[in-house]
Amino acid sequence: MDIAALVHSYGLLAVGLGAFLEGESVLLIAGAAASRGHLWLPAVVAVAALASFVGDQFYFSLGRKYGKTLLARFPALAPRAARVDALLARWHLPFVLSIRFLYGLRVAGPFAVGMSSVPWSRFLALNLAGAWLWAWLVAAAGYFGGQLLGHALAAIDADELWELALLAAVFGGAWLLARRARAQRR
Secondary structure: OOHHHHHHHHOHHHHHHHHHHOOHHHHHHHHHHHHOOOOOHHHHHHHHHHHHHHHHHHHHHHHHHHHHHHHHHOHHHHHHHHHHHHHHHHHHHHHHHHHHHOOOOOOHHHHHHHHOOOOHHHHHHHHHHHHHHHHHHHHHHHHHHHHHHHHHHHHOOHHHHHHHHHHHHHHHHHHHHHHHHHHHHO
């Protein structure tokens, strides 16, 4: 089952679970579903913000509790952890606010912040603000993207859709051939 089917079948429950674990793709699809009237946008944002906030607090707590054990088990990580701690000591406000927007740091970021010297209360406040900002921005992107796609598809007839699909296939094939040629030259 794909993400769109999960959002269609389970609605806000899928949004909450997706925002707790990963977030962006589920929230974009939920925003698009809200643009079509299947979900209510303020509810999507509220559920996503709350689930994202709770998830990041959970990962932060895991980092705070098990971070030292992880560093003891893998001593090669100690220099990196010290560097992250130094960066967080100086830049924790923008980092914590933007952590959920940085690809690949959705779970590892709060865990790393939990291992740092950033106080729990400060992370709580910044995490709450970041969760609301993230939820509104991503859901709105999905909402307006869904509206734009709906308008575009309404203006295109079946023949034009086939032409667009053929054009996309040609460009996709050309891109794959160019990528393969570059890989062979290496």
